[in-house]
Amino acid sequence: xxxxxxxxxxxxxxVATFELPPTGSGPLDGLCFAVKDLIDIAGWxxxxxxxxWRDSHPPAVAHAVCVEQLLRAGARCVGKTVSDEMxxxxxxxxxxxxxxxxxxxxxxxxxxxxxxxxxxxxxGLVDFALGTDTxxxxxxxxxxxxxxxxxxxxxxxxxAGVNPLAPTFDTVGIFAEKPDVLxxxxxxxxxxxxxxxxxxxxxxxxxxxxxxxxxxxxxALMEPVQKLRERFGGRVREISLSxxxxxxxGASFETWRDTYCVLQWAEIKSCLGAWIADSRPDxxxxxxxxxxxxxxxxxxxxxxxxxxxxxxxxxxxxxxxxRDLLCMPTAPALPLRLSDxxxxxSAKTSGNTYYPRALSLTSVAGIGRMPQVSLPxxxxxxxxxxxxxxxxxxxxxxxxxxxxxxxx
Amino acid sequence: xxxxxxxxxxxxxxVATFELPPTGSGPLDGLCFAVKDLIDIAGWxxxxxxxxWRDSHPPAVAHAVCVEQLLRAGARCVGKTVSDEMxxxxxxxxxxxxxxxxxxxxxxxxxxxxxxxxxxxxxGLVDFALGTDTxxxxxxxxxxxxxxxxxxxxxxxxxAGVNPLAPTFDTVGIFAEKPDVLxxxxxxxxxxxxxxxxxxxxxxxxxxxxxxxxxxxxxALMEPVQKLRERFGGRVREISLSxxxxxxxGASFETWRDTYCVLQWAEIKSCLGAWIADSRPDxxxxxxxxxxxxxxxxxxxxxxxxxxxxxxxxxxxxxxxxRDLLCMPTAPALPLRLSDxxxxxSAKTSGNTYYPRALSLTSVAGIGRMPQVSLPxxxxxxxxxxxxxxxxxxxxxxxxxxxxxxxx
Numbered sequence: 166x167x168x169x170x171x172x173x174x175x176x177x178x179x180v181a182t183f184e185l186p187p188t189g190s191g192p193l194d195g196l197c198f199a200v201k202d203l204i205d206i207a208g209w210x211x212x213x214x215x216x217x218w219r220d221s222h223p224p225a226v227a228h229a230v231c232v233e234q235l236l237r238a239g240a241r242c243v244g245k246t247v248s249d250e251m252x253x254x255x256x257x258x259x260x261x262x263x264x265x266x267x268x269x270x271x272x273x274x275x276x277x278x279x280x281x282x283x284x285x286x287x288x289g290l291v292d293f294a295l296g297t298d299t300x301x302x303x304x305x306x307x308x309x310x311x312x313x314x315x316x317x318x319x320x321x322x323x324x325a326g327v328n329p330l331a332p333t334f335d336t337v338g339i340f341a342e343k344p345d346v347l348x349x350x351x352x353x354x355x356x357x358x359x360x361x362x363x364x365x366x367x368x369x370x371x372x373x374x375x376x377x378x379x380x381x382x383x384x385a386l387m388e389p390v391q392k393l394r395e396r397f398g399g400r401v402r403e404i405s406l407s408x409x410x411x412x413x414x415g416a417s418f419e420t421w422r423d424t425y426c427v428l429q430w431a432e433i434k435s436c437l438g439a440w441i442a443d444s445r446p447d448x449x450x451x452x453x454x455x456x457x458x459x460x461x462x463x464x465x466x467x468x469x470x471x472x473x474x475x476x477x478x479x480x481x482x483x484x485x486x487x488r489d490l491l492c493m494p495t496a497p498a499l500p501l502r503l504s505d506x507x508x509x510x511s512a513k514t515s516g517n518t519y520y521p522r523a524l525s526l527t528s529v530a531g532i533g534r535m536p537q538v539s540l541p542x543x544x545x546x547x548x549x550x551x552x553x554x555x556x557x558x559x560x561x562x563x564x565x566x567x568x569x570x571x572x573x
Numbered sequence: 574x575x576x577x578x579x580x581x582x583x584x585x586x587x588v589a590t591f592e593l594p595p596t597g598s599g600p601l602d603g604l605c606f607a608v609k610d611l612i613d614i615a616g617w618x619x620x621x622x623x624x625x626w627r628d629s630h631p632p633a634v635a636h637a638v639c640v641e642q643l644l645r646a647g648a649r650c651v652g653k654t655v656s657d658e659m660x661x662x663x664x665x666x667x668x669x670x671x672x673x674x675x676x677x678x679x680x681x682x683x684x685x686x687x688x689x690x691x692x693x694x695x696x697g698l699v700d701f702a703l704g705t706d707t708x709x710x711x712x713x714x715x716x717x718x719x720x721x722x723x724x725x726x727x728x729x730x731x732x733a734g735v736n737p738l739a740p741t742f743d744t745v746g747i748f749a750e751k752p753d754v755l756x757x758x759x760x761x762x763x764x765x766x767x768x769x770x771x772x773x774x775x776x777x778x779x780x781x782x783x784x785x786x787x788x789x790x791x792x793a794l795m796e797p798v799q800k801l802r803e804r805f806g807g808r809v810r811e812i813s814l815s816x817x818x819x820x821x822x823g824a825s826f827e828t829w830r831d832t833y834c835v836l837q838w839a840e841i842k843s844c845l846g847a848w849i850a851d852s853r854p855d856x857x858x859x860x861x862x863x864x865x866x867x868x869x870x871x872x873x874x875x876x877x878x879x880x881x882x883x884x885x886x887x888x889x890x891x892x893x894x895x896r897d898l899l900c901m902p903t904a905p906a907l908p909l910r911l912s913d914x915x916x917x918x919s920a921k922t923s924g925n926t927y928y929p930r931a932l933s934l935t936s937v938a939g940i941g942r943m944p945q946v947s948l949p950x951x952x953x954x955x956x957x958x959x960x961x962x963x964x965x966x967x968x969x970x971x972x973x974x975x976x977x978x979x980x981x
Contacts, residue, residue, distance in 0.1 A: 188873050205843060223851030227842050230741075230875055237876035320728040320942070323836075323879070324740050326843035332732050332740070333638075356883035428731075434635050435613060435734035443631030465596050467638055468645035471731070475764035534728070 217446030229326025246281025260449025303338030308552020495552030637734025654689025668857025711746030716960025903960030
């Protein structure tokens with residue numbers, strides 16, 4: 166099963182390895198998987214990437230619902246993988262648990278927060294892996310590690326037994342080396358039949374999403390986008406996000422990102438704030454500054470952000486037909502070098518704009534409750550992976566997965 | 574504001590009263606509300622109806638997102654209300670916190686688990702109140718207490734700061750004495766405009782749902798259903814649940830209830846099982862036997878239940894047009910007398926079938942991710958309230974609320 170010369174130990178992807186046999190037989194027979202350490206495995210502590218959380222919480226008494234589904238369908242689970250602290254990061258560097266290997270760019274981060282799951286798949290150690298994706302935590306590491314990654318429509322894969330971060334956006338996502346395995350696992354978890362159709366009606370290239378990306382990302386994605394144009398001709402159209410939301414100020418992505426961040430920070434404080442205030446856990450420096458944002462948020466802004474979120478959601482629903490796709494870069498930059506300084510999550514206090522640009526891109530699926538797949542079909546001139554993302558209308562997961570299989 | 578001679582103390586609805594002023598001005602100006610003690614109020618412990626939970630968890634550091642929304646829109650919060658233990662009951666009797674008053678049937682239970690919120694509204698002590706509804710915890714007490722109650726489409730009102738029970742089904746619901754207040758509060762929380770239309774295309778009376786109910790419920794609902802027929806003529810049609818799911822064995826409601834229960838019990842164990850195993854909390858006797866069900870569940874049944882759930886969800890989505898409604902009793906029986914023995918939640922070990930019948934009825938909205946409103950437009954010959962429920966397609970909340978306003 167492991168064609169790679171990289172061992173589990175070398176990958177630094179796992180916090181624990183074990184052998185959890187299937188409890189039944191079905192469409193996932195013979196596949197092995199790993200699970201982000203934010204998702205319960207019975208008998209194990211779910212550490213959420215932080216030793217203080219691990220030490221202050223009892224072990225799980227049951228597998229998460231999504232894990233039970235997979236075991237029943239014939240898959241076997243072989244380990245728990247490293248998560249960024251409390252899943253609140255897009256980088257893949259954990260102060261306590263280390264940085265899982267990005268095998269296609271070993272001097273760069275794997276991306277996070279589902280860093281270990283992405284690494285385990287990219288290193289060929291498992292057939293697929295579960296992650297969680299609130300604001301990009303599956304999509305970004307999939308792009309960084311050069312593997313397919315999938316965020317489902319919100320609310321269709323159970324999050325019971327998965328530690329909440331921001332419930333309005335929390336999802337369980339999937340990585341797999343092979344797009345057909347990705348589709349098989351996702352369709353099973355979603356209980357949907359594989360889609361009969363894989364021909365998009367329109368593919369909307371979001372111009373201002375590409376403009377947010379570094380030149381080397383734009384360059385890397387030029388060829389795959391050109392191939393989409395050759396293949397689908399006039400069905401590939403260019404739009405800007407303002408064609409969806411009707412905004413005329415040119416600030417669409419900034420407003421969507423702000424909307425997302427207000428709600429994400431508000432919900433993170435609701436989910437984790439009491440524990441932090443009460444137990445004063447030891448966090449790594451980047452995590453300290455991330456949680457500071459949730460404390461600094463003016464909660465008077467919540468009501469307005471909910472209003473905008475639902476308005477944008479309806480704009481997307483009205484804009485996108487069942488066979489339409491949006492297309493954008495998965496992330497605004499190549500994965501950071503391990504030697505680079507950690508970017509500041511705060512948007513306006515730093516020259517480093519990685520987070521605001523990344524969250525602008527990832528906010529679209531979050532606000533739209535939409536599925537998104539990151540395809541590993543691009544690389545920089547140095548061979549560093551760059552993800553190209555496709556998004557479909559809410560509930561059109563099976564169609565999106567079929568298109569992804571076809572394009573890969 | 575309190576036209577009733579019943580005081581807060583007499584209602585036994587509150588675990589705490591206070592005055593939390595609005596943080597803004599808007600569509601809810603002048604309204605006062607109470608919040609189930611499963612929903613965070615900053616500075617207070619969220620007890621979830623159980624002293625052991627209260628004592629083992631720190632106080633909330635922020636209001637729940639839904640509470641922040643309400644305060645910003647001009648409403649003021651005046652208290653926290655009694656919840657059944659861990660929200661895992663439909664009765665409204667709390668071993669530790671007592672039984673809130675059902676003012677329209679003082680010798681009967683208010684229903685639960687949002688017992689205090691229903692009681693506070695029915696006693697005229699607040700304009701509206703927030704509850705939570707996983708498997709009927711807003712709908713059933715609304716029916717019992719003779720007030721309008723609303724469960725929203727799943728996933729459209731934030732549950733951040735609300736203690737999870739079974740995330741696949743958890744919602745924040747609303748009680749209000751006046752249907753126009755109910756609609757105003759719900760539309761604001763959902764960020765939807767009031768619906769322009771209030772004319773149903775079809776109202777499907779679910780025959781086998783009525784057959785599940787006691788004779789006195791059937792009798793009580795006869796007149797309101799007859800009024801629907803007079804008003805809407807041929808648009809009122811009779812169906813059975815098998816017309817939705819295509820089942821030919823006559824066991825539709827039993828299978829839907831089983832599907833719901835397997836997932837609810839599985840998710841409750843994932844959310845609360847580790848805490849229970851670790852801290853061995855003191856529960857009331859009925860709660861002990863409810864949680865025993867979550868331990869006895871064969872988790873190998875989860876995958877099949879997810880598959881059925883999604884299949885039934887799609888059946889409902891295909892069956893119901895945007896202006897169609899389902900109609901059924903809110904609960905299968907009049908509220909229990911305070912002197913009655915507590916019914917056993919376990920379906921097959923007891924002559925008392927309250928729970929299996931109630932969960933059969935409430936499972937439809939849960940499985941369908943659909944909004945449901947319980948209308949207080951019926952009573953037994955003794956004047957005991959009986960709720961008549963209408964359900965709309967997922968996302969058609971504003972339409973459903975407008976119909977409810979019109980019918981009330």
